[in-house]
Amino acid sequence: MYRFASFFSPEEIEQIHEASLEILEDVGLLVRNEKARSVFARRGCRVDNQTTLVKIPRQVVEDCRSSFVPNYKFIAQDPQYDVVLPDDRPVIVTGSSAPNIIDPKTGEERRATSTDIANIAHLINELPGFDVFSISTLADDAPEGQFALSRFYPALKNCKKPVRSNTPTIKDLEMVLELGEIIAGSKEAYMERPFINHHYCPVVSPLTMDVESTEAIIYLTEKGLPVYGTIVPNAGMSAPMSLMGTLVLGNAEFLALSTLIQSIRPGAPMIYAVLSTVADMRTGDYAPGAIETGILQMAHTEMARFYNVPSGGYIGLTNSHCNDAQSGYETGMNVTAALLAGADLFNMGGLLSSLMTFDYAKAVIDNEIALMLKRITRGMEFSKENMCLDLIKEVGPGGNYMDKMHTLKNMKTTAVLPKVANRQGRGHWEEEGRPDSHARALAEAKKILMQDNPARFPAELDAKIRSHFPGIVPGDCKW
Template sequence: MQYFSYLDESALDRIHEASLEILEDVGLLVRNKKARDRFAEHGAAVDETNERVRIPADVVMRYLALVPPTITLRGRDPKFDVTFPRKLPVVATASSAPDIVDPVTGLTRRATSQDIARLGHVVNELDGFDVFSISVLADDAPEGHFNLSRFYPALKNCLKPVRTSVVSVDEARQILKLGELIAGSPEAFWERPFINFGYCSIVTPLTMDFDSTENLMFFAENGVTAYGTVAPIGGINTPLSLPGMMVMVNAEWLATMCLAQMSRERTELIYNFLPVFADLRDGAYAPGAIEVGMMNSIVCQMARRYNVPAGGYLGLTNSKVSDAQAGYEKGMSPLLGALSGVDFIVMGGLLDALMSLDFGQLAIDNEIAKMVKVVRAGVEFSEEALAIDDIKRIGPAGIFADAPMTLENMTTATFMPELADRKLRETWEEQGASTIHQRALNKSMAILTRQPNPAALTPEADARIKAHFPGIVAGDSSLPDGWVPAETGPTAPVRARRQSRRRNAPG
């Protein structure tokens, strides 16, 4: 497939050269002493007084040659393992929002471990998503269980690859122990490690902090599946131009890559990024900007130049509700990414600049993900597909509705959405005049009513976990009290507006 691209080869060469120049002449501020020592041992120039590390171009290129061309994210069930690049992009939910839109009240509140259990259950059944990137935090986490209270309910209720970040190496060890308990033994887990991590080792501009850099080295040293993300904000900590931001992103990714390969050669990585832009009218954080998709297109070009998988946080939105703004912001950048050859898209479920998750939006984004994959699958071209014989046989003023090809391909030739409405207006009104968000909430609720969850852990595995981690959260998926199918009658929108006004009234 020929991918869309903005830049020609000479421009990509110049970005590469400029990135090497930045790393060699300016370098990075590296807060972690172990990392500085590792850089020094492998050919970088280190100024201990200023904690500055400068990486010569030949060192960068030596380690770039060691990065594997693919990465594998594993799930509890190996049938859900994903290795990419592949023909279709791998799509994940977006992660780590502090809040959730309560499906019963419609109001935002702090997310809990039980919300994560429900989300894992739902994502397991939404076939547009390949990976459950744990979507929210757990406000009810007991002391010492901050990310354990996220990974446990996620892994307990989802067979697909699960990933998120951790605060420290101690937390990482805790989560890996959880994996060993689920697998039944350390040997069984490490034969096929099904826990995946992310990290942000770079603080733009050009700074490696202590803890996340420690995590990067720990993951690489121990062969743990993990990948870094570069997250610049255009106009705040990078130049306010796409080429200038790309030079910064590329230099920072190359520095991360070097440290990972210095820690363990052949460490799998993704050229993954979350480049957002500041709306400088008021400084707003704008992950829904179309320039995010444009930057992803250039990142895809650089990743192919380096022969590594390309990933990006796409399909994010600044909208606070599931509305038209959410629709176009969540649709445009993933589509541009797919056309540009992105291998890994992090997109599902979040609203309000990554601050909240909505169960209805999650189901809508699943449908967007499936449409993006249809686009990326491309057009099958063959003599049979040309249908010349049918065209000649049916001829002028004919109809193709009963042609053998039509009957054979009627449910496969085009994408059949489940949530998007295509009925006549009269039929839609007679059936309740529902919104797509109402239908999407009903889909998520229908999944949660299928009990027991077929993806749930065995009682034996759960007993091992509870014995090892006293006081761990319950981690069970259940339908929230009071969540009933969204109203779809003709008066439902009016009632919903009245109820919203009552909920938000002072006092």
């Protein structure tokens, strides 16, 4: 049984919930999407179509809370990679939608392309710490009218794990769903296992719902397809310069989005996902790597447990522009804090520079951190057998366990055996040229990318897709 870290008493959690209800009922939020305003109006909310202000009575929120469900499933092309929150926690997801990439050959930052997406998909498919590939970059080479296709096609073509991202318009979304149906073999087959997972940020803090992302949430919820949203208040900019104020505001925004989703389809699975941050007010710079991001994630996770829904979000990010000590401690501190608080989902893999840049070595390092998080979750595995009393008696004082069958049997499962972290003596390290963690991680990434990709589409399926979408990007790994 897990005992999670917590900040609040049950009474304090109730007060946070009540404060969020008061915000929704008395302050309300701007809802720019007309369909969403209609949904709220039918539910009994006070809607002003001229100002787009919507005020949500607390009873409406409480009624929607009654249809919350405790699980969320990420579906993969290959069923062996399906993951369920919270059962399979921690579920590790790559960071997503960075415009830039560190070129693994030149070490220079440049715009990312669809070929980069194919290579990253291959890498993530082979790194065991990652459970979901949230498409890590944009595609600067996307043909006109195929922005979303140029991301989802190379991702799905090269990764059998669940793939997750978003689309800028409904037209883009419909094209991506067509792609899914072709891969599945039919629309009916796709609807049985919708392996494209959708994610949006429809709430723009403070207290505003946008047009396009909200439209996509409505569209997918109506069709019963997997989708969830992330709440992103930024203390000092779009939220109060107070951790409690940012928590209450973000919680209200989560409840507003949840009310919309549950009003459309009661029982629709959701994730209480956040990227709550505190701006560095010395400069106004965005600071997702700050420890306050982890503290806020811990607090939101407590609220998620109160609502009995899965939790998580973008956590383990860094402001650093390279794989240095700052990158390591910002990622490590925040994901560990979130894990101990009970978070289920971690968008943490591969991004530097405040979500702006993907780096292959960072992804490999984060894979190692992910394996450590999974090992923490396993814990001590209490049992009489694991106490090893018979073995301790057999070896006795002054004995040695190295040559025992028990050691051989458990050596690969008891401890994480890292590929990046260096455990050799200094002499060996110097003989190898004194490589740092970045160099070792990049070498591991290159090793994977030089191998054949077992996840690649069969030629017949690929030809069918390319015929249906003329001019689509190649979508192939290229090293």
